[in-house]
Amino acid sequence: MTTVLNPPPQVSQRELPPILAFAWDRRLSRMLRAYVLAGLFFMLLPGTFLGVWNLISISSNRSVAALSPSWIQAHGHAQIFGWLGSFILGIGLYSSGTARRGMSYTVGPWICWFLWTGGVLLRWAANVYQWHWRFLLPLSAVMELSAFLLYRKLSSHKLSSAASSGAAQKPAWMLAVMCGSYGFLAALIMNVVAVTYLAIQGGSPAFPHIFDQRLLALMTYGFFVPFIWGFSARWVSIFAGLEAPREKFLIYAIVFNSAGVVLAMFGLPLLASCFLLIASALATLSLRLFEPVARPAKIKGIHSSFPHFLRISYVWLIISAILGIVAVLLDHFGGIWGAARHALTVGFAATMVFAIGPRVLPHFAGVKKLFSPAAMGFSLLLLNLGCLLRVTFEIAAYEHLWQPAWRILPISAILELSAVTLFAANLLFTFLLSASLVANSNPEISLAARRF
Numbered sequence: 001m002t003t004v005l006n007p008p009p010q011v012s013q014r015e016l017p018p019i020l021a022f023a024w025d026r027r028l029s030r031m032l033r034a035y036v037l038a039g040l041f042f043m044l045l046p047g048t049f050l051g052v053w054n055l056i057s058i059s060s061n062r063s064v065a066a067l068s069p070s071w072i073q074a075h076g077h078a079q080i081f082g083w084l085g086s087f088i089l090g091i092g093l094y095s096s097g098t099a100r101r102g103m104s105y106t107v108g109p110w111i112c113w114f115l116w117t118g119g120v121l122l123r124w125a126a127n128v129y130q131w132h133w134r135f136l137l138p139l140s141a142v143m144e145l146s147a148f149l150l151y152r153k154l155s156s157h158k159l160s161s162a163a164s165s166g167a168a169q170k171p172a173w174m175l176a177v178m179c180g181s182y183g184f185l186a187a188l189i190m191n192v193v194a195v196t197y198l199a200i201q202g203g204s205p206a207f208p209h210i211f212d213q214r215l216l217a218l219m220t221y222g223f224f225v226p227f228i229w230g231f232s233a234r235w236v237s238i239f240a241g242l243e244a245p246r247e248k249f250l251i252y253a254i255v256f257n258s259a260g261v262v263l264a265m266f267g268l269p270l271l272a273s274c275f276l277l278i279a280s281a282l283a284t285l286s287l288r289l290f291e292p293v294a295r296p297a298k299i300k301g302i303h304s305s306f307p308h309f310l311r312i313s314y315v316w317l318i319i320s321a322i323l324g325i326v327a328v329l330l331d332h333f334g335g336i337w338g339a340a341r342h343a344l345t346v347g348f349a350a351t352m353v354f355a356i357g358p359r360v361l362p363h364f365a366g367v368k369k370l371f372s373p374a375a376m377g378f379s380l381l382l383l384n385l386g387c388l389l390r391v392t393f394e395i396a397a398y399e400h401l402w403q404p405a406w407r408i409l410p411i412s413a414i415l416e417l418s419a420v421t422l423f424a425a426n427l428l429f430t431f432l433l434s435a436s437l438v439a440n441s442n443p444e445i446s447l448a449a450r451r452f
Helices: 018-061 069-097 103-129 133-154 156-164 172-201 209-240 247-265 269-286 306-330 335-364 373-398 405-433 443-451
Strands: none
Touching (some): 018 069, 018 103, 018 405, 209 306, 209 335, 269 306, 335 405
């Protein structure tokens, strides 16, 4: 059994007998499902549900000051690290596992999962319940950082092989992913230092507003935005039937984006926002999203609206960057800043995940097809409708431009919660009910499916 599940590191998957190759893929698929399910949990409960509760409380009191900042920060941490972070770690470890073998790799991802999931969960509990938060906050931050360092070690073969090939030979998508990885690491280190200081000197588990703004810039444009650009350049062009991305434009986008993040860290928000807008525009142009397609989109088994929502996500990216500049100049009560962040995290990032996730995750998880393409399309529609209402009326309400806007904000929250619930249920039923990829004409592989 050990020989079957752990083939020698020097043996490639193509050289393995079908049963042995399936046994390895089965383990990888189970590992990926664990990360995806953890991400769905954080997205649905600590992330979106807490966000809905926060927004309803704010709307009923018609003031953001009525809600504890630690609750708002718990929601953001669960959304960015708990949801997007879990998905990125799981997919990264899965793709690394297709080229790497050994017991250390089959055990390592589960240790990483435990550290990451436990760290994010402890952080959420410490912020919301504030029970022994001076101990739990540093513990959660150290667990998250340890999980990421283990992830880097497990997938280091890809980074080392890329580095050995020379910077001039690296494709732009790989540079974007590497920048996102370093931004991820920087955000985790910054988080460890900050929560340690809070545990020693702070009066509550909430970060001060100015520091929180800078950390958010690092977590968003420093971490998941470059990751999504890299994934888009690598796969979205193929899925959507687009021409190959413009490599130079994407490289320029990475440079401007990195400069914008650094400027934000040094407290220059207007200049940083201008750089981030230029970077967002360059990234969009590099992907040729709004140019004539080269071939039909690959929409078999998913909803036909898939390529349209890919384009809509990048419209949200530009809107968020523009709102970031407007916020620096005109924001007084946090409404424009909040709208800019929501356009980025929900309009851009969540729309990309809702569109790409049903396209790739079922195959990675070892099942034949998505449970319901119609549910995929409806969840994307609800998500973007809720985001449109939230971005529009948050500015009107928070900035005291139109008081009836307070009554519309809870509707946007309910729409987004419905979208997230539908997305999570669709993936869950896909994992549980869809036929396995191994159910084919090969009787040996079918036998292996029953044994494992």
